[in-house]
Amino acid sequence: MAVHKLILDDIFEQVDCTLIAIYCTIEDYRLAYLLNKHLSTNLTRRTSNLDFSFNNATYSIFEWEDAKQLTTWSLVSNIYKTEIYKKDNVNSLFNTEEKVTQTLYLVPEYKAVNYFLKIDNQFNLSKEKSILNKILKIQQVVTAFSIDINQLKSKDNLIFS
Template sequence: MAVHKLVLDDVEEALYTLIAIHCTIEDYRLAYLLNKHLGINLVRKPRDLDFNKDKSAYSIFEWKDDKQLTTWSLVSNICKNHEALPQNNQQSLFNTQDQITKTFNLIPEHKGVNYFLKIDNGNNFSKEAYILNNILGIPQVATAFSVDVNQLKSKDNLIFN
């Protein structure tokens, strides 16, 4: 019987640039500042990214530039959920509900990063340094840097479509 072997060396990975952004402002405010400083038009998507079976949801803003055939996505890296602790059957003077805050990360390898800007382009994207300098020029941004996507273990979380 003949043995058939499939070779998957010709599979291309999607080409995109990933920029990590450290800042303490809200997602909508950062999207506004990026729109202003980069000349783009990020808009909040109607549905958040939902992971871990409804335990964590991450806000996402997106803009499709049809002229340059580029998709820009701003996604939050941090999700904080408040969960109620199980109540004891003890009687107490004050009937309070204790809560615990759980923090989830979209990309666990970069827990300190607040947001990721993903620039998805089928071609080689050559404006990365220019975009990074413009983001660093925003006063509310503490720092921003490029992320090597090939080094990420959880890069599958960056597939938004």
């Protein structure tokens, strides 16, 4: 009996979306407001955060579905900070616990990036540069740049649905 094997790596390998990394120090809701103002979008906070059970991290996410261009815009935080208590290993008379801030990243390859703007539609290069230039004109944004999502090791973390 012949064995038939389907290889689907080529189908799911390429992701059609635009990913823009944003470095700024303002809060997520303030950045969403400024992006709405400068890009004419309507990003709103999702009712639930983006949760990852394997490391108990939650990331804030803002979304907008543009019905006119059939695109979904997502602004997601890259950084999650939590305080954990760590026991000292020193043999002591007293049990002491030290409070440590643990930082987890949605995309660990880009630890300096605060937010990612993911647009689920492949724009041409001029449209992508236009969006990037509008983001760079926002005074509170330190820098922003495009990322090739197919080169990321942790691109599975950017699947929000």
